[in-house]
Structure formats: structure tokens, C-alpha cells
Amino acid sequence: MENVMSSFVRCTAVGSMFLFVGFVACKSDDRAFEQDSTPRVADDDGSVSIPAEACAGRKCSRDLHEVLDGCTDEVVERCADGFGCGNGKCTTPCDAAVGSQGSLGCSFWTTPPDAHQASDVSCFAAFIANTWTTPATIKATFGRDAIDVSKSIYRASSTADGVHYEHFDGPVPPGEVAVVFLSQGTPGPNSAAFVPCPSGVEVAYHGTVVSAHDTSIYKAFHLETDVPVSAYSSFPYGGAQSYIPSATLLLPTSSWGTNYVLVDGYPGDEDPRFVQIVAQEDDTVVRIHPRADVKPGVNVEGAAKGVTHSWTLQKGQILEFRQLESLAGSPLESNHPVALFGGTQCPYIPSTIEACDTLHQQIPPVNQWGSSYSGIPYKSRRGNLAERVYWRIGAAREGTTLTWEPSVPDGAPVTLGSGEFVDFATDKTFHVHSQDSTYPIYLADFMSGANMYASDGDPDFVNVVPDEQFLDNYVFFVDYTYATSTLTIVRKKDSKGFHDVNLDCVGKVSGWQPLGTSGDIEYTWLDVTRAGKSVPTDIGVCSYGRHEASSDGPFALYVWGTDYAASYGYPAGAGSRPTSPFKIEVQ
Structure with missing residues (x-):
């Protein structure tokens, strides 16, 4: 965000304080975590449904269109048109996506x-990448009320x-990526950083979704498709012109959970941190x-530190907690699956370096956290010098013990307690793991402010994907409005x-470097655009828009965009x- 706007945010944020009133207490217990005794095994290659005890049985091909022999990978059955493979058998495409246990799905909520x-x-906009072989129909609700997104x-x-927007008529x-323009409000005298949707597009909902700027309850958007897709959301849509952009991968409702540890954004001296909890059932x-x-x-009760409290939500509602004092590390349990988002209003990273950006990520449930992570950040903004x-x-x-390769970064912990989070900074790449899968850990990456190196980019917040959750195929979108676009591939x-x-x-990606000392992980960075221009490659050019990457083995891929005082x-x-x-028990 520009320095002027950053100063404006600093000055006005002070007015957003919280009312101190009584709380309603339920049951209290310091022992918030327990362990379940039934582990599940994840496939290294990203394929689906191999039992832990043997390769016997059937599994699905990576494109979810064929049933394979669990031992030989030979094709047992090719699913008919209109069907896909889920849990080793042909079924509906959306059920196939559920069985794949990835980020593909037919049902997403966002805010x-x-x-x-x-x-x-x-x-506010969402990106829908149709990864299936037939067209995808999109419908939506706001809360529980249907809204027309067809236009x-x-x-x-x-x-x-510049960028041209062509309406999808049907x-x-x-293989296409659609931009769904979900909402835009009416600017007022305080809307100094208003970023409108592109001229000529029609917005599905006219209004301000998050308006209280306080702990509160409000509505979420629900996007449904009839075939599997990948989904992301971005606010404000408009890239570098917004100066405070954020983006997040959306997790399908099939991957929601009932056990979480709250995660919010980087701390800001005067910038509230928040968590948003979304319900899909009454x-x-x-x-x-x-x-x-x-x-x-x-209309939301408070609660005392260390005293378990409950709140009830209806379908399509968001419960947001917004305050200066962080709730990160607090265990959550629900009777129905929920989604969790976390962020910060507009912090400096680090606290002494301008400027600020809004931070926002959807957080996976604890049973999807990993025990092993590869700490590979965005490509350095300092050229050949490490950032x-x-x-x-x-x-x-x-009692979580951390092992680091090649060495422990300065300020990084070697042990962690339940719900304990530590922020640290390093100019080195690293690999970290806990004792085993019964000690799940979480890792996030933050980009620093533009004035850190007098460079493009600004604060950002991205979940690091556990090594155990790598996939083998990605369809993704590179935003047209950022000068520089890079990929981090692990x-x-x-x-x-x-x-x-x-x-x-590109064809075959090159430039791989080893990570740590085990020899098990390699990484590379790749430019997609530079200074607003396409990047020549051996087979053509890389540029903005829709892309696809695939492999016969597991890998992770991160998309980054930077411009003047802006990043995503x-x-x-x-x-x-x-x-x-490991299972959370909230007593």
C-alpha cells in the first residue's frame, strides 16, 4: 500500500476499538488436545485410495477418469462421459472430487x-478454474439467499x-478460468482506497459484505458447480491499483473439518487481527x-481467556472475531464442518517498515496439517541476493520437537507447545519436520513491505503446503494487473x-536446487512475466492468464505477483x- 494510504490507515484504525462487556462462560478445561488412535495414510504420488496395509484393490487415475489396479496401475475401467473415478469406482464428477481429497470440488464458500x-x-471476485472435461455451470448464494451470477x-x-473482459454466455x-465478480459496495466519503470492479462488468451483489469492522456475524458467498473446479478469491480485485490486495486458495466443503487451531495474520501495532468461521449447516x-x-x-458474546465458550451459527453465516489481542493457537471444535479464515487488517511487515497490505488465508483443519514442510519463499526481489x-x-x-535442515534459522524454535506460534525471519531456505504425523505443525510465509528493499511487492500471507499434501496437477491463474509474476515450485x-x-x-521445468541435507526435496523459481511483459521460453512465451502444470510425482506450486506497493x-x-x-478435544 502507498505510504500516504498506509498513514491514513494508521491514523483511522485507532477509532476501531472494542466494547468491554460481560461474557457468558461454559465449561473450562486446560487440557484442550487429545490424540485419536486411527491414522490415515496419504499417497506420495497424489493418487487416491490406496489402503495403508497393501496396494490391493483399486484406485483412481490422477485425472479422475479411470479406475486403476491398486498394484499395477493398469486401467480396469474408463469411466463413461458424465462420470469420474472416486474411491476406486466410477461415480458422479463431484463425488469423484470428494474422493480425490485435494483442492478440487463442486462447493466453496468465501468472504x-x-x-x-x-x-x-x-x-470482490472469485476465480473458478474448470479442470474437468465438460463445461462447468456456476450458481451462487449469499448466505442462504440465491443470487444470479450468470451475468x-x-x-x-x-x-x-489492457485487460479485456468477455462475458461467458453459458x-x-x-480448461478455462472464469472471473466471477461477486460484490461491490457504494463508495462514501471514507472510501479513500475504493477499487471498483472493471468498467463494463456486472456485479452479482451490490453492497458491503464486511461492514461492521468489529466482532460480528454476517453472510458468506457460496459457489457451486456441477463438475470439479479449483477456486480462489481476491480482494480487492484490481491488482496493483488496489495497493492492499490479498488472495487465498479456497478449500471445497468436502475438505472442511470440525477441529481447528485458530490462525490469524501477522501482528500489527494498531491493526486488528481477525478470524472468520463459516457455517454450511443450520x-x-x-x-x-x-x-x-x-x-x-x-450481537456476539465475548469470553474469558482459558474458559471454553460456544457460539451458534446458521447456514451461510460467518462468525468473525476481530481484535488487537491475537486468538491464534486457540483450539476450536464444532458439531458440523466449518471453514476457517484468518488475517490482519493492514500490518507492516516487519512492524517498522512501510507499507501495509491486507492479509487473508483460508486455514486447513488440524488433521490436514503435516509433520514435514519445505520452507521455500517467493523469488527474491533483490535479484541474485537472498531476501x-x-x-x-x-x-x-x-511437546512438539522440530528438526531443521540444514540448520536452525535464527529465532526459530526447536520445541513448541500446544497452540504455540513463533514468528521468525531468515534469508535461508530450510526444511522442518516434527517427530511424526501425531505431532502436526503449521507453516506460513509472509512477504515484507515495499520499503524493506525499495522494491515492488508489499506484505502478504500464504499458507505453506505440507510435503504430505503435494499434488501432481495444478490449473491456476496469473493476474493480468501485476508487472511481475513468478512461480515457486517444490x-x-x-x-x-x-x-x-x-x-x-515452458515444457520441462529446469533449474532445480536441493533443499536441506536429506536429498528428498528440490525447488526452483520461474518467471511468468517481467515488467508487465511476457517471458520467452524454449517453446513460446509465458504470460498472464490460465496455466497448467503436471508431473508423475508430487510437487507444490505457489503463484506470486508483485507491483508497486502491492502483491498477492x-x-x-x-x-x-x-x-x-491427532484430534482436538475442546473441553
Whole structure:
């Protein structure tokens, strides 16, 4: 965000304070975590449904269109048109996506972050990547109320005059990425950072989604498709012109959970942190054992530190906790699956370096956290010089021991307690793992402010995908409105060694470097655009828009975009397999 706007946010954020009133207490217990005894096994290659005890049985091909022999990988059955493979058999495409335990799905909920009032009426959009072989029909609700998005779905393309938006008249074709313009409010006298949706597009909902800027309850958007897709959301949509952008991978409802540890964004001296909890069923009861006092808000009760409290939500509602004192590390349990988002209004990273950006990520449930992570950040903004990158690591279980390769970064912990998070910074890449899958950990990557190196980019917040949740195929979107676009790619050795990664605009990806000392992980960075221009490759050019990357082995892929005082980043996908048997019990 620009320095002027950053100062504006600093000055006005002070007015957003919380009302201190009484709380309603339920049951209290310091022992918030317990272990389940039934582990699940995740496949290294990203394929689906291999039992832990043997390769016998059937599994699905990576494209979810064929049933394979569990031992030989021979094709047993090719699913008919209109069907896909799920859990080793032909079924409906959406059920096939559920069985794949990845980030593909047919049902997603999303919301903008709790950004500053100066920008809260700005354009909010979702990206839908049709990864299936037939067209995708999109429908939506706001809360539980149906809204018409048929006129708000567009194809974005680059022209000599800038970005062109072409309305999709009907379903989204296979292989296409659609931009769905979900909402925009009416700017007022305080909307100094308002970013409108592109001229000529139609917005599905006219209004401000997150308007209270306080602990409160409000509505979420629900996007449904009839075939599997990948989904992301961005606020404000408009890229570099917004100066405070954020983006997040959306997790399908099939990967939601009932056990979480709360995660929010990087701390800001005067910038509230927030968590957003989304319900998809009526009478969803959310129970939290808070690590800090929960401040009451608009029709939302507070709670005392260390005293378990419950809140009830209806379908399509979001419960947001917004306050200066962090709730990160607090265990959550619900009677129905929920989604969890976390962020910060507009912090400096680090606290002394301008400027600020809004932070926002959807957080996976604890049973999808991993025990092993590869700490590979965005490509350095200093050219050939390493950049000092900010990280956060946390643990779910008491007595978690961390092993680092090649060495422990300065300020990084070697042990963590339950719900404990530590922020640290390093200019080195690293690999970290806990004792085993019964000690799940979480890792996030933060980009620092533009003035850190007098460079493009600004604060950002991205989940790091656990090594156990790597996939083998990604369809993703590179935003047209950022000058520089880069990919971070991390691959993992399996029983057959390292596998080539192929990117549609490059062919075989090269430039791999080893991570740590084990020899099991390699990584590379790749430019997609530079200074607003396409990047020549051996087979053509890389540029903005839709892309696809695939491999015969597991890998992770992160998309990053930077421009003057603005940035965005997100993992292009992630597995949602149950990788940890550890279970939260909120007493």
C-alpha cells in the first residue's frame, strides 16, 4: 500500500476499538488436545485410495477418469462421459472430487477479509478454474439467499489496450478460468482506497459484505458447480491499483473439518487481527477454548481467556472475531464442518517498515496439517541476493520437537507447545519436520513491505503446503494487473526418484536446487512475466492468464505477483487428505 494510504490507515484504525462487556462462560478445561488412535495414510504420488496395509484393490487415475489396479496401475475401467473415478469406482464428477481429497470440488464458500473502511466497498471476485472435461455451470448464494451470477462470469484476456473482459454466455468451457465478480459496495466519503470492479462488468451483489469492522456475524458467498473446479478469491480485485490486495486458495466443503487451531495474520501495532468461521449447516455450534480474552462485539458474546465458550451459527453465516489481542493457537471444535479464515487488517511487515497490505488465508483443519514442510519463499526481489523472509510456525500438540535442515534459522524454535506460534525471519531456505504425523505443525510465509528493499511487492500471507499434501496437477491463474509474476515450485522424491514437472508455457521445468541435507526435496523459481511483459521460453512465451502444470510425482506450486506497493500470492492447490491422527478435544 502507498505510504500516504498506509498513514491514513494508521491514523483511522485507532477509532476501531472494542466494547468491554460481560461474557457468558461454559465449561473450562486446560487440557484442550487429545490424540485419536486411527491414522490415515496419504499417497506420495497424489493418487487416491490406496489402503495403508497393501496396494490391493483399486484406485483412481490422477485425472479422475479411470479406475486403476491398486498394484499395477493398469486401467480396469474408463469411466463413461458424465462420470469420474472416486474411491476406486466410477461415480458422479463431484463425488469423484470428494474422493480425490485435494483442492478440487463442486462447493466453496468465501468472504472478503475485514479490510479497512477506506476499501471495504471495493470489488470482490472469485476465480473458478474448470479442470474437468465438460463445461462447468456456476450458481451462487449469499448466505442462504440465491443470487444470479450468470451475468457476472467473465473471461479475462490481455490486449494492446489492457485487460479485456468477455462475458461467458453459458457454462465455463473445460480448461478455462472464469472471473466471477461477486460484490461491490457504494463508495462514501471514507472510501479513500475504493477499487471498483472493471468498467463494463456486472456485479452479482451490490453492497458491503464486511461492514461492521468489529466482532460480528454476517453472510458468506457460496459457489457451486456441477463438475470439479479449483477456486480462489481476491480482494480487492484490481491488482496493483488496489495497493492492499490479498488472495487465498479456497478449500471445497468436502475438505472442511470440525477441529481447528485458530490462525490469524501477522501482528500489527494498531491493526486488528481477525478470524472468520463459516457455517454450511443450520445450528452449527462452535466451541473455542480461547488463549486470550474474546472481546464482545455486535450481537456476539465475548469470553474469558482459558474458559471454553460456544457460539451458534446458521447456514451461510460467518462468525468473525476481530481484535488487537491475537486468538491464534486457540483450539476450536464444532458439531458440523466449518471453514476457517484468518488475517490482519493492514500490518507492516516487519512492524517498522512501510507499507501495509491486507492479509487473508483460508486455514486447513488440524488433521490436514503435516509433520514435514519445505520452507521455500517467493523469488527474491533483490535479484541474485537472498531476501530476508518472514515465517510463522505453530504446533497443535504439547511437546512438539522440530528438526531443521540444514540448520536452525535464527529465532526459530526447536520445541513448541500446544497452540504455540513463533514468528521468525531468515534469508535461508530450510526444511522442518516434527517427530511424526501425531505431532502436526503449521507453516506460513509472509512477504515484507515495499520499503524493506525499495522494491515492488508489499506484505502478504500464504499458507505453506505440507510435503504430505503435494499434488501432481495444478490449473491456476496469473493476474493480468501485476508487472511481475513468478512461480515457486517444490518437488518431492518418491520411490522412483524425482519426476519432471511440466508447465504449459515452458515444457520441462529446469533449474532445480536441493533443499536441506536429506536429498528428498528440490525447488526452483520461474518467471511468468517481467515488467508487465511476457517471458520467452524454449517453446513460446509465458504470460498472464490460465496455466497448467503436471508431473508423475508430487510437487507444490505457489503463484506470486508483485507491483508497486502491492502483491498477492497463493498455493495453486493442496491435498486435503487426513495426514495426522491427532484430534482436538475442546473441553
